[in-house]
Amino acid sequence: MRAASLLLVLLAAAPAAAQTRERLPWFAVDVHAASVGLPTAEGWIPVAVIGDTPLAGRGLGLAGGATVYPFKLGIMTLGVGASVSMGKGKGEALTIATGSTTSVTTPVFHTGVLNVMPHISANFGHKLGWSYISAGVGTTRIQASADATDTLPQVVLPDTWNSALNFGGGARWFMKPRLGFGFDVRFVKLGSRSGTVEIPAAKRTQMVTFSAGITIQ
Secondary structure, eight states: HHHHHHHHHHHHHHGGGGGOOOOSSSSSEEEEEEEEOOOTTTTSSSOOOOOOOOHHHHHHEEEEEEEEEEEEETOOOOEEEEEEEEEEEEEOEEEEESSSSSSSOOOOOEEEEEEEEEEEEEEETTTTTTEEEEEEEEEEEEEEEEESSSSSEEOOOOOOOEEEEEEEEEEEEEEESSSSEEEEEEEEEEEEEEESSSSSOOOEEEEEEEEEEEOOO
């Protein structure tokens, strides 16, 4: 909900375009630090989750991308680009009582994500500051494993590339002619996946990545 509210505020800022008629630059490049969403739904992690097993729903990482702005259509400028985000995270082992004198220790889960996200954007603003919304279809690689415990062996899922829809928005501001600051909120939706001998079936799930950093035009 917070991310959705942020996007609404972003769109409300669009009238800033009236401050100047100078068009957006021909291109922009972003290099961001990121809090990357990681999957926790059934099938994207390697073994069944016991009780309140801690799972890594977010991981620290990096994001970056480039966009070109070939056309201005009224107050809107069309953008075509692609971005990449990557992050890793892990949960913690948890000891769960299964009886008055017995307990079980859950495995530590490790998850990594690499999102490759082409997108088309609608941009509103001027050369020194603009907001945007964008969407596209890309691909996401998931890496997942569970450490060995006293009762369970280590489990490592094969790396998988999965088709993913991405959508979101952000803004960029320039304090200097070519150097500025930008942020992005990006939703990545993974569809359900059929299982094989090596890879379990997985339910559809959604991840959210927040990133912020420098922008060059």
